[in-house]
Amino acid sequence: MALATSTSSYDLKNAVSSNRLRGLWRMMTGFRLKYLGATLSLALAATSKTVTYLLLRHYVDDVLGQGESAGTLLLIALGFVGLALFEGTFTFLSGRLAAQTAEGVVLRLRNYLFDHIQRLSFTYHDHSQTGELVQRSTSDVDALRRFFADQAIGVGRIVLLFAINLTVLLNLNWKLALFSVIVVPLIVLISVFFFKRVSKAYESYQEQEATLSSTLQENLSGVRVVKAFARQAYERDRFETDNWEKFQRGRQLLMMHSLYWPVTDILCGLQMLAGFFVGALMAINGTITVGTYMAYTGMVIWIIWPMRNLGRLIVQMSTGMVSYGRVTEIIEEEREPLTAGTYSPNGDLRGELVFQDVCFEYDSSSPVLKEISFRCEPGQALALLGSTGSGKTSLVNLLPRFYEYTGGSLTLDGVELSAYPREYLRQQIGIVEQEPFLFSRTIRENITYGVGRDVSQAEIEAAARAAAIHDVIATFPDGYDTLVGEKGVTLSGGQKQRVVIARTLLSDPRILILDDATSSVDAGTEGAIRAALEGLMQGRTTFIIAHRIQSVMIADLILVLDKGQIVQKGTHQELLAQPGIYREIYDLQTRIDIELEREVASVAL
Ligand code: TTP
Numbered sequence: 001m002a003l004a005t006s007t008s009s010y011d012l013k014n015a016v017s018s019n020r021l022r023g024l025w026r027m028m029t030g031f032r033l034k035y036l037g038a039t040l041s042l043a044l045a046a047t048s049k050t051v052t053y054l055l056l057r058h059y060v061d062d063v064l065g066q067g068e069s070a071g072t073l074l075l076i077a078l079g080f081v082g083l084a085l086f087e088g089t090f091t092f093l094s095g096r097l098a099a100q101t102a103e104g105v106v107l108r109l110r111n112y113l114f115d116h117i118q119r120l121s122f123t124y125h126d127h128s129q130t131g132e133l134v135q136r137s138t139s140d141v142d143a144l145r146r147f148f149a150d151q152a153i154g155v156g157r158i159v160l161l162f163a164i165n166l167t168v169l170l171n172l173n174w175k176l177a178l179f180s181v182i183v184v185p186l187i188v189l190i191s192v193f194f195f196k197r198v199s200k201a202y203e204s205y206q207e208q209e210a211t212l213s214s215t216l217q218e219n220l221s222g223v224r225v226v227k228a229f230a231r232q233a234y235e236r237d238r239f240e241t242d243n244w245e246k247f248q249r250g251r252q253l254l255m256m257h258s259l260y261w262p263v264t265d266i267l268c269g270l271q272m273l274a275g276f277f278v279g280a281l282m283a284i285n286g287t288i289t290v291g292t293y294m295a296y297t298g299m300v301i302w303i304i305w306p307m308r309n310l311g312r313l314i315v316q317m318s319t320g321m322v323s324y325g326r327v328t329e330i331i332e333e334e335r336e337p338l339t340a341g342t343y344s345p346n347g348d349l350r351g352e353l354v355f356q357d358v359c360f361e362y363d364s365s366s367p368v369l370k371e372i373s374f375r376c377e378p379g380q381a382l383a384l385l386g387s388t389g390s391g392k393t394s395l396v397n398l399l400p401r402f403y404e405y406t407g408g409s410l411t412l413d414g415v416e417l418s419a420y421p422r423e424y425l426r427q428q429i430g431i432v433e434q435e436p437f438l439f440s441r442t443i444r445e446n447i448t449y450g451v452g453r454d455v456s457q458a459e460i461e462a463a464a465r466a467a468a469i470h471d472v473i474a475t476f477p478d479g480y481d482t483l484v485g486e487k488g489v490t491l492s493g494g495q496k497q498r499v500v501i502a503r504t505l506l507s508d509p510r511i512l513i514l515d516d517a518t519s520s521v522d523a524g525t526e527g528a529i530r531a532a533l534e535g536l537m538q539g540r541t542t543f544i545i546a547h548r549i550q551s552v553m554i555a556d557l558i559l560v561l562d563k564g565q566i567v568q569k570g571t572h573q574e575l576l577a578q579p580g581i582y583r584e585i586y587d588l589q590t591r592i593d594i595e596l597e598r599e600v601a602s603v604a605l
């Protein structure tokens with residue numbers, strides 16, 4: 001890949017500026033030479049156009065009717081052809097360079113955004129809508145591409161055409177030249193007036209588009225729920241309302257554009273007519289030559305029409321500016337530092353954890369964990385039990401530093417957790433998340449996802465066996481190369497969970513966290529996984545979150561959480577011996593089990 005597009009070598013944070021034009025200029029780092037080349041080519045093309053008119057003037061005034069020779073005529077004809085070729089070549093070159101600049105800049109920008117969004121914090125992603133992020137990384141980036149490809153270069157072209165032609169005209173006849181541009185300040189004023197309004201209208205249009213793509217994205221993810229509740233009509237109405245709003249805003253935006261055109265067209269047209277008329281009078285009076293008049297009529301078009309286009313470009317640039325703002329809002333967000341840490345650990349973790357009055361809350365709302373204190377020796381298994389919403393997931397999410405605890409002290413192998421680099425923790429801690437997620441790739445790719453090395457088929461199978469999923473995979477025609485997800489087979493909830501367990505086991509973490517990892521698995525399979533895990537838990541600190549007593553009773557220490565607090569702590573035997581939630585759950589679950597057995601027995605009879 002070309003160096004200029006590689007994201008690792010370039011930090012787009014530099015391109016964040018309150019001055020949007022400056023920011024856009026900075027975004028072009030590495031491509032500015034190309035852009036200047038494009039502008040220079042334009043200048044050459046514009047100059048040759050003007051020279052063509054001067055040649056025409058020379059022909060009319062000095063050659064025509066002066067007993068011209070065939071040689072002179074040929075020379076002049078060649079001159080016209082040469083100039084046309086010259087202009088064409090440089091117009092082409094300029095377009096090409098501009099396209100390279102624009103595509104190059106946004107290629108890099110897209111890569112950067114993708115990488116950047118992945119590195120933002122969990123908190124950021126909790127609060128941002130996927131659809132909105134997608135829209136900013138596509139539609140807004142595309143608006144920036146248009147800015148670099150058409151608008152930035154277009155402005156250069158217009159300024160050059162204007163400057164060159166006006167300078168020459170001023171030299172030919174300054175009075176006529178000045179008369180021809182009296183309308184220009186007015187056009188600029190009108191453009192600025194529209195620029196402000198179009199910016200606003202476009203911003204609100206893009207916002208609505210983001211809302212719409214969020215709605216679309218959410219409804220696609222939740223299409224099963226929509227169907228299950230037969231809420232298609234309701235969702236359609238909601239979408240239609242949002243879409244109607246977008247239509248309204250789009251119409252308003254177009255209205256602005258369509259108002260701008262006739263106003264400036266009339267102004268420009270009148271200006272040109274007046275210029276032609278006055279010029280003709282001057283030519284008749286002999287103030288200017290006929291050749292000058294002809295050159296003037298050619299050149300004045302290249303002053304007036306570009307000015308009209310300048311207005312259009314200024315108006316269109318406002319869209320680029322708005323998109324710039326929307327994209328840099330993401331770029332401005334701080335990345336989660338992955339490798340930074342005041343402590344640089346050596347080798348693997350032992351896995352000794354000490355919680356001392358640890359408190360935690362998500363964005364300073366109500367506390368989620370309150371003064372959690374316990375200790376866990378290396379290699380121990382620790383279980384968390386508690387009603388839903390009691391804070392179990394939140395507690396284990398602190399360990400890989402997905403979130404930062406807000407009070408107390410949490411040490412890992414004797415060092416405060418906040419001193420560890422996140423990347424190291426995430427390599428050492430394996431977490432089977434409560435909601436399993438698989439990529440739309442093969443099962444093999446999903447299982448080997450977290451391992452940064454080549455793994456043998458035997459290793460993959462061993463992990464899959466331990467997670468009690470090997471036999472299921474073996475039934476697929478493509479085995480481990482079966483595609484899962486949208487383009488392949490759909491796995492059941494329990495099967496997904498087991499693939500995710502295999503993935504985590506394969507990464508061989510020092511601390512293993514199973515967050516309700518077997519919630520979608522039947523009791524028999526859970527037993528098989530548990531038996532396999534017991535062997536694998538040896539030598540690593542393990543956190544088990546589960547709702548079944550059978551899953552947690554093997555732990556060396558069981559914590560019972562309620563509303564973010566530890567209400568009971570001890571081994572299975574200790575907790576059974578005391579009154580409390582644990583014994584209640586135990587009694588309830590055994591009673592259900594006994595009744596179930598009785599039912600099964602009676603059916604069997
Ligand atoms: P959890 O820690 O998710 O509760 P839990 O894991 O014990 O529950 P379950 O058995 O259902 O998995 O949530 C504790 C509280 O924190 C709960 O009130 C929701 C809140 N919370 C957030 O505000 N943001 C989050 O990202 C999460 C995960 C939880």
Ligand code: MG
Binds near residue numbers: 393394434515516
């Ligand atoms: Mg949970």
